[in-house]
Amino acid sequence: MHKFDNGILFYHDKAGQGDVHEIVGEVTKHLSQMITHLTIYRSLEQGEIYELLTRSSQPYDIFLILGGDGTVHELINGMIDGGYHKPIGILPGGTFNDFTKTLNLNPDPVRAATQLFESEVTYYDVLKTNERYALNFAGMGLMVDNSEGVNPQVKSKIGKFSYFFSMIKNVSNPTFFDYEIEVDGNKSYGTSSMIVIANGQFVGGNRIPLSELSPSDGTLNVFIFKDSGLKIFTDMIGEKSEVNWNEISQNIEHISGEHVYLKTKEELSVDVDGEIDLVPPLDVRIVPNKLKILTAPVNKLF
Numbered sequence: 001m002h003k004f005d006n007g008i009l010f011y012h013d014k015a016g017q018g019d020v021h022e023i024v025g026e027v028t029k030h031l032s033q034m035i036t037h038l039t040i041y042r043s044l045e046q047g048e049i050y051e052l053l054t055r056s057s058q059p060y061d062i063f064l065i066l067g068g069d070g071t072v073h074e075l076i077n078g079m080i081d082g083g084y085h086k087p088i089g090i091l092p093g094g095t096f097n098d099f100t101k102t103l104n105l106n107p108d109p110v111r112a113a114t115q116l117f118e119s120e121v122t123y124y125d126v127l128k129t130n131e132r133y134a135l136n137f138a139g140m141g142l143m144v145d146n147s148e149g150v151n152p153q154v155k156s157k158i159g160k161f162s163y164f165f166s167m168i169k170n171v172s173n174p175t176f177f178d179y180e181i182e183v184d185g186n187k188s189y190g191t192s193s194m195i196v197i198a199n200g201q202f203v204g205g206n207r208i209p210l211s212e213l214s215p216s217d218g219t220l221n222v223f224i225f226k227d228s229g230l231k232i233f234t235d236m237i238g239e240k241s242e243v244n245w246n247e248i249s250q251n252i253e254h255i256s257g258e259h260v261y262l263k264t265k266e267e268l269s270v271d272v273d274g275e276i277d278l279v280p281p282l283d284v285r286i287v288p289n290k291l292k293i294l295t296a297p298v299n300k301l302f
Contacts, residue, residue, distance in 0.1 A: 008062075009064040010067070023066065031113055062086060063086055096204060119294040121293070123289040137197060141175070259285050
């Protein structure tokens with residue numbers, strides 16, 4: 001079991017589903033077994049965690065977050081911009097919790113907290129997206145339309161099913177856009193319903209079926225959706241490799257590299273790890289081995 005002297009657990013009042021305060025209490029019982037002095041920090045507003053980490057140096061050996069993808073996004077940007085090189089622990093507390101799946105953590109935050117006892121500190125790449133950092137992905141098009149179509153009140157009641165209903169509506173009537181993309185110096189043009197630049201293995205609760213995809217290999221992966229509807233769902237089912245993806249998939253093009261420059265003819269919103277607050281052009285670079293994150297053994301997911 002890892003042992004740390006000083007640690008801090010951040011959580012956000014509005015992050016995730018259910019009674020977050022009750023969950024924090026249960027999680028703390030487990031974390032206190034591996035952290036001698038544990039500080040609990042309740043964030044009341046978006047940006048508060050980032051401000052704390054970048055305003056002054058925090059004397060902790062480990063930084064933990066209980067929250068969804070957007071809250072995790074705030075923490076990792078604060079850690080990088082604040083110059084911290086300490087381990088990070090992530091506990092699922094949102095709707096999809098995409099990156100915790102990559103970390104082999106149980107979707108229940110209390111069970112995930114017990115998994116941290118046997119976890120290993122693993123280095124992970126990040127995507128530098130313009131002046132921001134993303135742990136999981138950056139994307140535009142259908143995925144943004146889907147998120148913006150979700151009613152916050154409905155989301156609080158039925159969670160990920162609210163995205164399912166929004167997805168059905170948007171897939172049947174998608175908006176296509178013209179793009180120009182350059183990956184490691186190679187340019188291409190076209191029309192797309194969605195473009196995803198991925199570092200993590202899961203987006204929107206679903207695993208990307210690319211066998212070589214890894215958030216620790218110094219490579220980013222671009223997926224350009226040429227169509228919509230059931231055709232793209234079919235392409236996202238079967239496992240593929242870098243060698244045969246573009247031969248098998250008729251509707252989703254795959255490109256891998258280290259640097260992407262992407263612009264669109266019209267102004268579109270961009271989703272970066274669940275935060276929709278950027279617009280093209282996008283300059284995305286992979287930054288290898290930037291963060292140290294506690295990762296559970298593969299066979300400890302459930």
